[in-house]
Amino acid sequence: MSMAWIVVADAARARIFSSGQNTSSMKEIETLNNPEGRMHEQEMTSDLPGRAFDSTGEGRHAMGKAVDPKKHATIDFAKSIASHLDNARTQNQFNKLVFIAAPAMLGHLREALNTETKKLVIEEIDKDLTQHSEEDIRNHLPEHLRG
Secondary structure (H helix, E strand, O other): OOOEEEEEEOOOEEEEEEEOOOHHHOEEEEEEEOHHHHOOHHHHOOOOOOEEEOOOOOOEEEOOOOOOHHHHHHHHHHHHHHHHHHHHHHOOOOOEEEEEEOHHHHHHHHHHOOHHHHOOEEEEEOOOOOOOOHHHHHHHOOHHHHO
16 A cells, blocks of 8 residues: 655644545644744854954954754754654655655755655655645645645
């Protein structure tokens, strides 16, 4: 039996739907949340970066951060989603994957997936539909997946 999972994700939430032969029987089975994805960057950092003197001259400048905390939280969430999907794949819960996500999140998901799970991705749609209804999500799928 063919079982597809449709993952609709953004930085704060991933909704997972399962679907049999076509998406007319699509139903939401799970939601993964990332509260940090809704936070503003200033809420994620306790203070401003320190200041340092230039090595030559008398100038001062702010010390920068290596990675934006919000981006780091999003990458961690994508890794968490990928790990969840890999576990489900090894338990034969699906044999096809469809991703619907904002472009940045879609890129993070691609990077986070392992090789075996990546082979099961049959469609990627770069839209943020996490707040949309199940019917609206289904309508954004290509015709060949709607059955």
